[in-house]
Amino acid sequence: MASLSSPILIIEDSAEDYEILTRALRKNDLSVPMKHCYDGFDAIDYLKGKGAYQNDPECVRPAFILLDLNLPGMDGLKITNYIRNDDSLKDIPIIAFTTSRNPMDVEATYKAGVNTYLSKPDDMEGYANIAHILRTFWFEHTQQAGNAWQITIYNHS
Amino acid sequence: MHGISETIQAHKYPTLIIAIGVLVSIAFFQIALRYDLRQDNQKFHDIIQQIYRTLDAKFQLHTEQIGTIAFFGQHTIPEDFNDLLAPTDFIRIATHDISDPDIDNITQYPELSKVLATAPEHPFIAHPYITPNNTTIMPVIAHIPNSKNKYVIGYLNLTKILEQEFTPYANAIHVKINAVSNNKSTPIFRQITDPNSPAYLPETTHTSNMTHKRTYNFDDHSIEIRAYNPSVTVGVLPWIVLLGSLGATALVGYLAIRISTENIKIRRIVKLQTHDLLEQTKQLQASNQDLDDFIHIASHDLKEPLRGIRNYADMLQDDPSDLSNTLKKVYALSTRMDGLINALMEYSIIAREPMIRAPALMSDIAREAARPYKDKPDLNITIHPNLPRVECNSMRVRQALENLISNAIRYNDNKIKTIEIGCTKTHPKHPNIPVFFVRDNGIGIHKDDIETIFKIFRRLHHPDKYGHSFGAGLTQTSRIIHRHNGNIWIEPNEPQGTTVYFTLQRS
Numbered sequence: 001m002a003s004l005s006s007p008i009l010i011i012e013d014s015a016e017d018y019e020i021l022t023r024a025l026r027k028n029d030l031s032v033p034m035k036h037c038y039d040g041f042d043a044i045d046y047l048k049g050k051g052a053y054q055n056d057p058e059c060v061r062p063a064f065i066l067l068d069l070n071l072p073g074m075d076g077l078k079i080t081n082y083i084r085n086d087d088s089l090k091d092i093p094i095i096a097f098t099t100s101r102n103p104m105d106v107e108a109t110y111k112a113g114v115n116t117y118l119s120k121p122d123d124m125e126g127y128a129n130i131a132h133i134l135r136t137f138w139f140e141h142t143q144q145a146g147n148a149w150q151i152t153i154y155n156h157s
Numbered sequence: 158m159h160g161i162s163e164t165i166q167a168h169k170y171p172t173l174i175i176a177i178g179v180l181v182s183i184a185f186f187q188i189a190l191r192y193d194l195r196q197d198n199q200k201f202h203d204i205i206q207q208i209y210r211t212l213d214a215k216f217q218l219h220t221e222q223i224g225t226i227a228f229f230g231q232h233t234i235p236e237d238f239n240d241l242l243a244p245t246d247f248i249r250i251a252t253h254d255i256s257d258p259d260i261d262n263i264t265q266y267p268e269l270s271k272v273l274a275t276a277p278e279h280p281f282i283a284h285p286y287i288t289p290n291n292t293t294i295m296p297v298i299a300h301i302p303n304s305k306n307k308y309v310i311g312y313l314n315l316t317k318i319l320e321q322e323f324t325p326y327a328n329a330i331h332v333k334i335n336a337v338s339n340n341k342s343t344p345i346f347r348q349i350t351d352p353n354s355p356a357y358l359p360e361t362t363h364t365s366n367m368t369h370k371r372t373y374n375f376d377d378h379s380i381e382i383r384a385y386n387p388s389v390t391v392g393v394l395p396w397i398v399l400l401g402s403l404g405a406t407a408l409v410g411y412l413a414i415r416i417s418t419e420n421i422k423i424r425r426i427v428k429l430q431t432h433d434l435l436e437q438t439k440q441l442q443a444s445n446q447d448l449d450d451f452i453h454i455a456s457h458d459l460k461e462p463l464r465g466i467r468n469y470a471d472m473l474q475d476d477p478s479d480l481s482n483t484l485k486k487v488y489a490l491s492t493r494m495d496g497l498i499n500a501l502m503e504y505s506i507i508a509r510e511p512m513i514r515a516p517a518l519m520s521d522i523a524r525e526a527a528r529p530y531k532d533k534p535d536l537n538i539t540i541h542p543n544l545p546r547v548e549c550n551s552m553r554v555r556q557a558l559e560n561l562i563s564n565a566i567r568y569n570d571n572k573i574k575t576i577e578i579g580c581t582k583t584h585p586k587h588p589n590i591p592v593f594f595v596r597d598n599g600i601g602i603h604k605d606d607i608e609t610i611f612k613i614f615r616r617l618h619h620p621d622k623y624g625h626s627f628g629a630g631l632t633q634t635s636r637i638i639h640r641h642n643g644n645i646w647i648e649p650n651e652p653q654g655t656t657v658y659f660t661l662q663r664s
Contacts, residue, residue, distance in 0.1 A: 013619055016465040016486060023472060039619045070457060072628075073606070073617040099460050102453060122464055124471040 007033035009062035024127030040074030064093035084113040171413035178406025189395035201386040293345040331385040338378035458614040462490040500629035517551040519544035526558035541579035560630035565597035598654040
């Protein structure tokens with residue numbers, strides 16, 4: 001279950017996109033812990049505490065996952081399938097976060113088992129909206145653990 | 158055109174028509190034959206009836222003649238049969254004394270009148286007798302009342318009688334004449350026995366029903382005449398009918414076969430065309446799907462840096478403090494976008510340009526493609542000598558090889574990277590099509606990822622890992638190969654590395 005410092009796991013291969021996202025979120029006063037993985041293999045290593053994350057005390061189960069679908073190698077759908085078929089991970093909420101507005105992509109991601117679907121915004125206004133959604137979502141999923149009032153909000157970066 | 162498994166039933170319908178036609182022809186022939194034979198038999202019948210009328214009259218006449226004449230005396234067959242061969246068919250004899258000079262004048266004998274008065278009304282004609290010179294004679298015998306004696310009063314020259322009647326019709330009628338007595342039949346007449354006679358006909362062995370039988374019954378025997386129709390010949394009519402109906406059958410059958418063949422041809426053509434159309438539709442659908450995917454991926458990937466640029470510009474508006482850093486990123490993103498657009502344009506050119514081909518040695522093309530890596534110490538590129546000559550656009554094929562070599566170097570963790578360019582003669586299906594390959598000792602590829610790497614802008618690794626690329630090289634290469642009607646496929650090596658195979662002609 002999500003603990004005090006449950007981060008948002010952001011799986012995003014584009015360094016620029018990640019930077020813009022974190023800057024926008026910070027600008028909108030969303031200062032929740034965030035963990036960045038740049039591809040699916042890295043993300044799964046993190047989730048399972050393997051590879052580079054073995055014995056890493058900061059390797060904490062995320063509150064939810066913000067998942068870019070267009071990733072090199074293991075794409076977003078494959079990662080979703082992996083998580084949904086893993087008994088220890090399948091409860092983690094997944095938000096698909098992508099440029100694609102193709103209805104077929106949207107349908108495929110829902111079928112694979114993502115909880116919701118967000119389009120990557122084209123401007124800062126859009127990011128303000130995303131920040132609001134993520135904040136709500138994050139509080140919801142950490143409150144479920146009964147620790148809503150004790151959350152220490154700190155700046156991950 | 159494979160895959161057409163349905164067999165087309167050929168000529169079932171025409172075969173039926175022809176079979177029915179032949180049966181109908183045979184039936185017509187039978188009818189015509191019967192008609193024709195009836196005509197023949199009618200003629201035969203007419204003649205035989207005429208002969209019988211004459212014969213009836215003759216026998217009647219003779220019995221009547223006999224009835225008026227009587228002779229005395231015990232019968233003895235005369236020694237000299239030549240005497241019997243008188244020009245008439247009835248020979249009267251005086252039985253008691255054949256040498257009597259007055260024998261002819263029977264009325265001179267008063268006793269005869271007495272006998273006649275008491276003699277039976279009809280003398281009987283005895284069993285025929287065949288003389289040594291093959292003349293059949295029939296004794297005419299009279300009974301004298303109150304006496305046990307029988308008296309031969311003359312002979313009927315049967316041979317003569319029958320010859321007179323039948324010989325004129327020797328061509329129309331054949332006869333077998335038997336004397337039947339006590340169920341025993343003896344042939345007594347054979348029509349014209351001289352083979353040299355122009356009217357001679359060999360004795361027939363007719364068993365057909367074209368016979369006519371007539372029996373003349375006498376007191377203790379009978380004469381049985383069987384007449385055959387020797388001219389039971391089939392006339393032209395049945396043959397005309399048969400040929401005509403067979404001809405009609407053949408014509409109808411031919412037309413039916415033609416129609417049926419046309420039908421089959423048309424059906425086959427329609428089937429082939431349908432198959433082709435389906436095939437084309439499938440290909441079109443596939444290429445539409447490809448195009449769809451391509452546009453989707455390309456627009457998606459083009460949009461990514463654009464969105465970045467906009468967002469950085471936005472941020473700059475909010476907070477101009479980080480100007481130089483942000484501008485650097487905007488510049489990098491626009492460069493990336495330029496690269497993506499260039500890759501797309503190149504792909505589009507390769508897809509559309511006329512693929513002009515000329516014979517070229519693959520060894521030369523490969524050497525050209527590997528030239529930039531010539532003196533790299535960590536690189537070991539082997540090009541097989543005597544690679545076959547191929548009809549190709551050597552500029553594009555070199556580009557394809559450059560991409561493959563570049564990939565082989567990029568996705569390789571070894572200290573010494575080895576690349577082998579060669580040709581195998583083991584095309585899975587077409588042994589005479591050369592299969593080229595580029596083999597490396599690199600990181601290899603998982604089977605599940607093979608499909609992905611042919612898609613434009615798709616990479617399996619983060620740029621941090623194996624260096625920056627657009628993910629367009631293999632897509633470009635595969636398009637070049639396909640423009641040559643060739644195939645490209647990838648197999649992982651054991652224990653490590655990848656082999657890319659390709660052909661440059663239709664298989």
